Amino acid sequence: EDQVTQSPEALRLQEGESSSLNCSYTVSGLRGLFWYRQDPGKGPEFLFTLYSAGEEKEKERLKATLTKKESFLHITAPKPEDSATYLCASYGQNFVFGPGTRLSVLP
Amino acid sequence: ETGVTQSPTHLIKTRGQQVTLRCSSQSGHNTVSWYQQALGQGPQFIFQYYREEENGRGNFPPRFSGLQFPNYSSELNVNALELDDSALYLCASSLESGRAYSGANVLTFGAGSRLTVL
Secondary structure, three states: OOEEEEEOOEEEEEOOOOEEEEEEEEOOOOOEEEEEEEOOOOOOEEEEEEOOOOOEEEEOOEEEEEOOOEEEEEEOOOOHHHOEEEEEEEEOOOEEEOOOEEEEEEO | OOOOEEEOOEEEEOOOOOEEEEEEOOOOOOEEEEEEEOOOOOOEEEEEEEOOEEEEEOOOOOOEEEEEOOOOOEEEEEOOOOHHHOEEEEEEEEOOOOOOOOOOOOOEEOOOEEEEEO
């Protein structure tokens, strides 16, 4: 059975304090590893798709990387507006989402 | 380009009742999938519809059923509601080729329907 776990469950950072979120996955025939951002009361919003180990993608202060068993979302010099829940999802036969990491960035 | 819209945004039902949730997909998308998100958890895949047929289902009982219409909008029906059905129900649309082993396409989510079962 495909599984996705994320750590930490919650993370509090000071503005400008860089950190990384972890996503570990077990999936048969990975066809894509996705990162989404979810704000309270809203649906998830797409950030990145990674397809193969070694791939990296960047968007503003975020960079996603992929290995054969894990993906990392690196946040460089975060701002309060980066506060959200970050969801990781694997796609094999179907999408399997992790429980998310709740990020709070304090001014 | 309109996004994914869902209705109603909130609703309260009692145990044993039935509920229908509705979703309009993003313009140009042909596939709709539904997810259940319990508080503090990630979304769980319920099922997906492509060309008006269910073509993927997660670990949910048959009392969860759905429809996709020719305009690609969709409904999620849940019969015999249970307390554990209380959750945020998310609809997502995407553009799929329908071919097995094709790459996954990006899901565009609606804001969800918050269901409370008392």
